Amino acid sequence: xxxxxxxxxxxxxxxxxxxxxxxxxxxxxxxxxxxxxxxxxxxxxxxxxxxxxxxxxxxxxxxxxxxxxxxxxxxxxxxxxxxxxxxxxxxxxxxxxxxxxxxxxxxxxxxxxxxxxxxxxxxxxxxxxxxxxxxxxxxxxxxxxxxxxxxxxxxxxxxxxxxxxxxxxxxxxxxxxxxxxxxxxxxxxxxxxxxxxxxxxxxxxxxxxxxxxxxxxxxxxxxxxxxxxxxxxxxxxxxxxxxxxxxxxxxxxxxxxxxxxxxxxxxxxxxxxxxxxxxxxxxxxxxxxxxxxxxxxxxxxxxxxxxxxxxxxxxxxxxxxxxxxxxxxxxxxxxxxxxxxxxxxxxxxxxxxxxxxxxxxxxxxxxxxxxxxxxxxxxxxxxxxxxxxxxxxxxxxxxxxxxxxxxxxxxxxxxxxxxx
Amino acid sequence: xxxxxxxxxxxxxxxxxxxxxxxxxxxxxxxxxxxxxxxxxxxxxxxxxxxxxxxxxxxxxxxxxxxxxxxxxxxxxxxxxxxxxxxxxxxxxxxxxxxxxxxxxxxxxxxxxxxxxxxxxxxxxxxxxxxxxxxxxxxxxxxxxxxxxxxxxxxxxxxxxxxxxxxxxxxxxxxxxxxxxxxxxxxxxxxxxxxxxxxxxxxxxxxxxxxxxxxxxxxxxxxxxxxxxxxxxxxxxxxxxxxxxxxxxxxxxxxxxxxxxxxxxxxxxxxxxxxxxxxxxxxxxxxxxxxxxxxxxxxxxxxxxxxxxxxxxxxxxxxxxxxxxxxxxxxxxxxxxxxxxxxxxxxxxxxxxxxxxxxxxxxxxxxxxxxxxxxxxxxxxxxxxxxxxxxxxxxxxxxxxxxxxxxxxxxxxxxxxxxx
Numbered sequence: 001x002x003x004x005x006x007x008x009x010x011x012x013x014x015x016x017x018x019x020x021x022x023x024x025x026x027x028x029x030x031x032x033x034x035x036x037x038x039x040x041x042x043x044x045x046x047x048x049x050x051x052x053x054x055x056x057x058x059x060x061x062x063x064x065x066x067x068x069x070x071x072x073x074x075x076x077x078x079x080x081x082x083x084x085x086x087x088x089x090x091x092x093x094x095x096x097x098x099x100x101x102x103x104x105x106x107x108x109x110x111x112x113x114x115x116x117x118x119x120x121x122x123x124x125x126x127x128x129x130x131x132x133x134x135x136x137x138x139x140x141x142x143x144x145x146x147x148x149x150x151x152x153x154x155x156x157x158x159x160x161x162x163x164x165x166x167x168x169x170x171x172x173x174x175x176x177x178x179x180x181x182x183x184x185x186x187x188x189x190x191x192x193x194x195x196x197x198x199x200x201x202x203x204x205x206x207x208x209x210x211x212x213x214x215x216x217x218x219x220x221x222x223x224x225x226x227x228x229x230x231x232x233x234x235x236x237x238x239x240x241x242x243x244x245x246x247x248x249x250x251x252x253x254x255x256x257x258x259x260x261x262x263x264x265x266x267x268x269x270x271x272x273x274x275x276x277x278x279x280x281x282x283x284x285x286x287x288x289x290x291x292x293x294x295x296x297x298x299x300x301x302x303x304x305x306x307x308x309x310x311x312x313x314x315x316x317x318x319x320x321x322x323x324x325x326x327x328x329x330x331x332x333x334x335x336x337x338x339x340x341x342x343x344x345x346x347x348x349x350x351x352x353x354x355x356x357x358x359x360x361x362x363x364x365x366x367x368x369x370x371x372x373x374x375x376x377x378x379x380x381x382x383x384x385x386x387x388x389x390x391x392x393x394x395x396x397x398x399x400x401x402x403x404x405x406x407x408x409x410x411x412x413x414x415x416x417x418x419x420x
Numbered sequence: 421x422x423x424x425x426x427x428x429x430x431x432x433x434x435x436x437x438x439x440x441x442x443x444x445x446x447x448x449x450x451x452x453x454x455x456x457x458x459x460x461x462x463x464x465x466x467x468x469x470x471x472x473x474x475x476x477x478x479x480x481x482x483x484x485x486x487x488x489x490x491x492x493x494x495x496x497x498x499x500x501x502x503x504x505x506x507x508x509x510x511x512x513x514x515x516x517x518x519x520x521x522x523x524x525x526x527x528x529x530x531x532x533x534x535x536x537x538x539x540x541x542x543x544x545x546x547x548x549x550x551x552x553x554x555x556x557x558x559x560x561x562x563x564x565x566x567x568x569x570x571x572x573x574x575x576x577x578x579x580x581x582x583x584x585x586x587x588x589x590x591x592x593x594x595x596x597x598x599x600x601x602x603x604x605x606x607x608x609x610x611x612x613x614x615x616x617x618x619x620x621x622x623x624x625x626x627x628x629x630x631x632x633x634x635x636x637x638x639x640x641x642x643x644x645x646x647x648x649x650x651x652x653x654x655x656x657x658x659x660x661x662x663x664x665x666x667x668x669x670x671x672x673x674x675x676x677x678x679x680x681x682x683x684x685x686x687x688x689x690x691x692x693x694x695x696x697x698x699x700x701x702x703x704x705x706x707x708x709x710x711x712x713x714x715x716x717x718x719x720x721x722x723x724x725x726x727x728x729x730x731x732x733x734x735x736x737x738x739x740x741x742x743x744x745x746x747x748x749x750x751x752x753x754x755x756x757x758x759x760x761x762x763x764x765x766x767x768x769x770x771x772x773x774x775x776x777x778x779x780x781x782x783x784x785x786x787x788x789x790x791x792x793x794x795x796x797x798x799x800x801x802x803x804x805x806x807x808x809x810x811x812x813x814x815x816x817x818x819x820x821x822x823x824x825x826x827x828x829x830x831x832x833x834x835x836x837x838x839x840x
Contacts (some may be wrong), residue, residue: 016476050496058503065506069513071498072492075469079489083478086485098814100566115836120564144519144540162650291670 002168003125004029007039007158009137009174012232013077014044022232023084025173026130037133037165039158040081042073048080056281063108067137067148074134074154082132092130092307095120096139097146098149100232101155101164104138106148111138111147112221113156116164120251127418133155150212158171159216163223170220170227171238176211177231178239179204181406184396193256194237197245198380200256200349201227202385207347208261217241244384255350255359255404262268262390264294265318266343266375268310270324271335273302278332279309284338291317295345295378295387306335310376312387315341344393347385348400354381366403372396422588423545424449427459427555429594431563432652433437433497438604442652443624444506446550453620455545457585459578460501460557462493483528485558487568491517494554494574502552515540516566517557517566521584522577524558524567529791531558533639534574536584549833551580560786579636583643588649590640591658596631597651598659599624601677606814609822611828613628613659613676617668620676620769621647621661627767628681636659665802675770675779675824680817682684682713682810685738685757686763688730689745691755693722698752699729702745715765715798715807726755730796732807763795764813764834767805768820774801779803786823792816 005146006029008022022040030036050069061069078094085092121200135154140147151158154173154225162170179201180190183372196204198221205214211229218242220227272278279298286293295308313321318339325337353359363384367374372395376387388396401407426449428442440741442460474481479490498514505512517631520531521537527779544551555574560567569576575592580588599621600610616624618641631649640647640661650658669828692698699718706713717730738759773779783804785792792815796807808816821827 019477053436053496053500054503057439057500058507061503062506062512065499065502065512065514068495068502068516072495072499075492075495076489079485079492080473080477082485082488083474083481084480087478092485094485096488096566146516205639304502 001033001035001184003037004164004169004171005037005039005158005162005165005167006173007154008081008232010044010047010077010411011039011175012173013040013042013081016080019043019077019080021085023081023088025232026081026085027090028086030130032103033037036130037121037125037161037167038078038081038130039154039161040074040077040132041135041154042070042165043077043080044074046076048196050151064145067108068148070148071134071146073138077205078134079134079320085130085267086292090130091128092132093124094134097136097157098139100133100161102133102138103141104149104401105141106142106145108145108148108169109265110150111151113138113139113387114141115162118161118164122219131373132144133157135357141174152215155213155216156219156369158222159219159225162225163219167225170225171230172212172216172227172229175232176229177234177236177401178229179209179211179241179257181408182397183346183403185298185408186260186397187258191406193239195240195242196256197243198241198246199382200244201241202349203347203349203380204257205260207259207349207383207385208263208345209259212241230382254352255348255406257297257349257406258348258394258397258401259347260391261347263314263316263343264312264343264345264387265315265341266310266312266387267318268308268323268338268340269320269334269336270338271306272309274305274307279408281328281332282309283311285324285328286311286313286321289317291321295376297376312345312376313345331416342390343387344384344390344396345385346393346396346400347383348404351382353384360384362403366399370395370399421455423455423457425457425459425578425582425587425590426583427574427590427592428461428462428501429574430461431595432593433460433462433501435499436625436693439463439497439500440504440507441729442593443501443508445652446505447508447510450550454500455543456550456813457500457541457573457587458501458550458552459574459581460494460497460552461574462490462654462795463500466493466496476604484565484586487528487547490568491557491566491789494556498552498554499601502691505550511548512552513544515555516554517577518559520553520581522558522580523555523561524561524569526562526565526567528567530567530570530763531560532582533558533569534561536580538581539586539676541581543679544617551697552704553577564706567570572635575633575636576639579639579643579645579647582645583639587645590645592632592636592647592649593652595652596649597654597656598649599629599661599677601828602821603680604819606680606817607678607774607821609826610827612669614657615648615657615663615678617663617665617696618661619665619802620771623767623769623800624677627772627803627805629764631775632661635807669772674772675826677769678817678821679769681765681767682815683734683814684732684763684765684807685731685732685739685759686737686760686807687745688728688760689728689754690728690758690760693753694727701752701814702729705744705748706741707732709740711741715805717796732763732765733797740751762810763807764810764816764833765805765807766816766820767803768811768824773804783820784825787820788817788818788820792819803835805811835836
């Protein structure tokens with residue numbers, strides 16, 4: 001008998017009918033002889049509706065109250081799923097994050113899990129019940145206030161519970177039925193992967209793959225929790241994220257997949273005096289504004305001893321970053337700050353590139369062949385990423401996917417967000 | 421500086437705009453120099469929407485999960501009101517029933533308050549914050565599960581908090597701007613009362629007045645908490661429920677008001693053998709089915725030594741009661757069980773009737789004058805109630821209101837439910 005943690009995304013719970021279908025899946029898992037712990041996101045649009053109400057009463061709502069408001073969404077969905085399970089004659093108990101022992105920091109809206117002490121969940125399982133836990137939420141260690149975990153919160157709740165309960169597997173169930181070699185909406189012959197090592201999944205998530213949030217994968221890797229990405233509606237096995245690339249025999253190591261990202265923008269600071277500390281001053285300014293940057297490019301100086309510094313960041317932070325940099329103009333005497341949000345990032349991920357020379361060459365040749373110009377290139381031991389025009393992004397993804405012969409013949413389902 | 425507990429009903433919170441208006445009221449109360457604790461019901465139709473969802477996934481939803489589901493409604497409204505208050509630059513913290521220390525029995529759906537330990541609320545007030553508490557909910561002492569208080573729950577939460585905090589007043593704010601001598605929808609010249617003693621308010625509530633739930637008035641009386649019934653939208657003082665009829669000088673004691681009730685039905689068991697224990701057997705059967713009865717009438721026996729027993733009960737329990745009684749037919753050899761839900765109850769309440777003879781006569785004459793036939797009459801020291809045809813109820817209320825000259829000239833607002 002195994003202990004299975006299942007997480008269901010909001011789109012899988014958007015209506016009473018979908019909730020009933022999810023309940024059937026849970027009941028089947030239980031009747032197959034497993035102990036089952038379920039983590040549900042808020043129903044479909046609930047969160048957006050609550051956010052809209054909050055905006056109407058206060059354009060800048062206090063974060064503590066925002067957490068009190070939003071956490072109601074998961075309570076509702078979990079209670080409804082518990083009811084739907086009961087309709088099958090099985091006992092199900094739902095718990096809030098606080099009741100399930102999810103203890104966090106006090107950073108409202110983006111709390112971090114400090115500890116998970118799921119004694120009530122364990123007790124429910126011992127009594128033969130199915131336990132449901134509201135995802136995305138916890139209680140702060142210091143103030144005992146209700147907190148939320150931020151983006152990817154429900155996935156993180158599920159993985160954290162799986163780790164605390166020493167579960168055999170953590171299933172992330174959504175409209176996505178697995179991890180593909182590329183987004184099937186762009187690459188029709190994208191192939192579903194059976195297994196992906198943690199490191200590669202981390203690179204894919206960091207490169208724009210929406211299937212699993214970086215945080216939950218990092219958590220799973222740290223505690224060695226196998227994650228199974230599967231559909232909420234089919235019984236297909238899906239994709240298992242587990243193991244390290246170190247365990248893959250070098251000879252077998254391959255290219256895993258292509259990821260793309262439309263969420264970034266490019267900022268170029270032109271005519272920066274090429275003296276020690278100028279670049280540092282710029283990046284410190286961005287860091288102090290709590291803005292993460294991704295790719296960085298510094299050209300060689302021109303004859304006038306000036307250089308251009310280019311970097312990418314989330315479009316959401318673009319305007320703020322530009323404003324902060326403009327304040328430096330007099331001090332650093334640079335020429336201008338250029339902002340460009342018409343860019344896209346395409347990445348190739350695979351442990352194989354460590355041992356297979358020429359991957360970068362093949363990568364660049366594939367892009368050249370379809371006339372895609374590379375603006376920035378950035379690599380890790382198992383990843384190559386380039387920044388290009390966003391209008392060419394789909395074409396680039398297809399070209400690279402073909403060049404490394406990643407295609408298969410299995411019919412892919414179209415992606416959807418995997419909820420929060 | 422006073423400590424004021426304010427409770428706002430669901431209809432006063434049904435939209436973002438109404439929530440903003442309520443927030444303005446709360447801010448004004450705080451800026452007037454008071455410490456303020458607020459209890460909010462769920463927004464307008466939230467509860468009905470959640471009940472509907474529950475029905476869709478499970479026709480007989482487990483009560484534990486029902487409480488988990490419904491309590492989300494008050495969390496949402498309280499958080500939104502807190503946000504709306506913050507928009508005015510004041511600090512407001514919302515708490516769940518559990519966080520506010522509302523400890524209850526484990527009876528899901530109809531829990532009773534065992535203790536209120538509002539240390540977090542006190543702490544918030546000490547720091548100068550406005551404290552909001554989700555009404556209608558608590559946490560069970562034994563299982564630490566989330567519970568709901570049943571009908572009138574939010575009013576009861578407000579009164580219980582006021583008692584625990586030793587508040588100066590508990591304001592029940594809704595669409596109703598006070599307690600009237602009769603329902604203004606039926607009696608246009610109904611007069612608003614400035615003060616009503618607890619005993620009279622209890623009789624009015626028990627006689628069908630929807631303004632305050634019996635439970636919250638009993639709680640307020642036990643702990644001596646003054647309740648002020650007032651409008652959520654106007655600054656009129658409303659009606660204060662406080663004091664005992666014993667404190668009213670007999671000479672001043674008057675008739676307070678007329679209440680009516682359309683929620684009852686009448687059951688008559690005909691041909692009951694007139695021997696000791698027959699009636700007892702009937703009422704024990706009803707009691708064992710956990711059905712409350714209100715008025716009772718037993719006619720004198722006829723020559724055959726048989727009698728009819730008539731009583732009233734909530735329409736909701738009618739079918740169940742009839743079914744239980746039918747089972748007794750053979751044992752008791754009565755003739756039949758007659759069910760009649762076309763009845764209405766009109767009551768006159770006032771401490772004055774203790775010392776003013778002839779009130780009953782005037783009451784009956786008033787009804788006779790408009791051709792209303794009395795089917796059952798039932799009295800307490802300060803109340804007269806009669807059961808009549810429901811079609812004549814409005815006319816009866818007006819006739820009695822006129823006969824005792826209870827009318828005034830103040831413009832009355834139309835009633836609405838005061839939320840749960």
